[in-house]
Structure formats: C-alpha cells, structure tokens
Amino acid sequence: DVKVTQSSRYLVKRTGEKVFLECVQDMDHENMFWYRQDPGLGLRLIYFSYDVKMKEKGDIPEGYSVSREKKERFSLILESASTNQTSMYLCASSLSNLLPGDFGSGTRLTVV
C-alpha cells in the first residue's frame, strides 16, 4: 500500500510565522498534491508537482509556496501565516496524472 506521511498531525502557529508542512511518500510516485479542506468549501488544490523541481499552481496558491527537491518529498510553505490559513491540509500522491491520489492523514493547522 502507498504510504503518504505528513510530518505533523496538529500545528499551532502565530500570525506572521513561516510555516513548513512536510509530506513524504514511499511508492516512487511522480505526482504529488497539496490540498486544503474547509467546511462547506470541500477540498481545494493549492499546488501540485509532476516531477522533481517542478510545480504548478492549483486553484488557491496565494500565500503559499512549495518545494520538491526530491521525488519522495513535497513541502508546503506558508510564507507569513495568517488566520485565514487555519485549515486541514492534506497531501496526496499518485502514480498517474489520471488519479487524484492517495492521501496522507492530514495536518490540522491553527494560526492564532
């Protein structure tokens, strides 16, 4: 089974902090995704990557950046955390760009 591991289950950060969310997958998948999930808004794509050092913006990239230096690791960076970035963040990876992917367990981020 694919294992997608997110480094933190819960995080509390202060407004203005730089925040790093880490995601690692162990199945040599090319494709990795970062989503956020909010009540009433569903899952929304922030960024995705189809290869090392490659990134594409999703629907809501503002305030975020990503890094993919190694195939197995995809990091989401909040340059200056704001309260409206309080959310559940979900990382996913997939073998094919025809699949949304298998999800990690999520990181619930609270920005105070």
Added chain:
Amino acid sequence: QKEVEQNSGPLSVPEGAIASLNCTYSDRGSQSFFWYRQYSGKSPELIMSIYSNGDKEDGRFTAQLNKASQYVSLLIRDSQPSDSATYLCAVGTGNQFYFGTGTSLTVIP
C-alpha cells in the same frame, strides 16, 4: 471556474437499503471521475473511479456516469453502518482534479 456539485445531505438510509449519492459537474471536457469516502477525522480514501459512460461495479458499490447529462452517481447496495461517512465526488479535467463538498451518509441500524 470548474464546479462539482453534491447535495450535502445528510442522507439517512436504513441498514440493508440502497444509498444513492449524486454529483454533477460543469465542465464538459472532464475525463475522469472518482468517489472518495471520508470517515470523520480521517483523510479521504478512494473507493471508485470511472472513465467512460455506463456503470462500473465493485462489490456493493456501483458508479454510474452519464457524460451527456454531466452526472455521476454512486450506489451503495446493502448499506451497512460502517458505510456511514462523507462521500466526496472528484472530477478530473486536464491535469487537475476538482472535488465536491461531499455528501454525509448515515446508515441507521
């Protein structure tokens, strides 16, 4: 704006009944369609994928796709209390995927 619409529910069915979950999408160019199940406090889990018109069956689950009507559904036969969860519809367009907000299903013993 790509849109994927689901009835948020909650949908309640008695144990053993058929649960029917529906999803419509706005982009006629969409090519791939998925159903995820998400238990409370957990991450989504892929349960069905469908790429062409018609029905696709996997155990108690059947996905139905009608591209002309831009409609995809999930039928769960012989519903069990363990099926109680939120079901997310996802639609693939180009190299992106768009999710609905999910339908909450409760199966009553």
